[in-house]
Amino acid sequence: MPINDLLDTRIRQALTKSADFMAERARGRAPTKRIGASIEVGQVKRVADIYSVEIGVSLKKAPEAGAYEYGSGVHATQGTPGTYPIVAKNAPNLVFWWEKRNKWFVGPSVNHPGVEASPYLKPSALEAKGMLKQALAAACGEALRISIRQSIKGQTVETW
């Protein structure tokens, strides 16, 4: 196999493996079952000489995913922290058990304090980074070894 293709294949394999590793770790760390079930791994893409792979959460399936990754309301680590209003839409009043006050809350709106950050993507990405570095170094080493061997033996290397 030509060196360019070998290197391309190894990079794709390393990225896919690392993305899979990261996604599995993130699924394990996910604060809710729904978030864990909504983590998806994309296909490795190459544009010019830049490779990329997407690991993300479908916000259609788990709209709360961002709030748990970054924190929300007064716990927000991105943007301006503060409470946010939740207004009754489908009924005249919101009705829920208010644990802090140990009573039922009944009212047309509430200022929600948000949720504390419980990151599951970033720590998993950092964990996968080391693995990816090793795999890429191994891929480049292999391509270089084969390239040198082929040069010494005088073999023709296909260029397409």
Add this chain to the structure above:
Amino acid sequence: MISINLVQAAIVAHLKAKTALTSILAANEIREDSWQGDDFNYPNVRVAMGEQHDLVTDADCNVAVQPFSVLCFSENPSSKEADTVAGVVKDILRNTSITKNGIHFSRIRCTGMIPAIRKDERTWRSEAMFQSIVTTP
């Protein structure tokens, strides 16, 4: 350069004509990777195209190098089915020269296989990677 959608359609048409593949897939489940539908039946395969580049710099010459991948999806509890489908795809395409829809593929090379990973919690995805010189008359 040759329009990528035409090359993609030719690969899809070629795979659809192979009973070794269609017999192990759900009906009508060989499609383009970018196909947007609501109804997915498993196992299925999707053809994803890479960046095409000219092999020669002659404006009158339609000879290009086209990398592409065939993604194989399964919802079985085990990853075996996705890898099996990828193996069948590899056997169909590897080292073959074909002409489909007026596009000639010269010796399709299998550049690699990626074993099944979890695309999401319920779906396995395996990948067979190919490259070919494509020409049009």
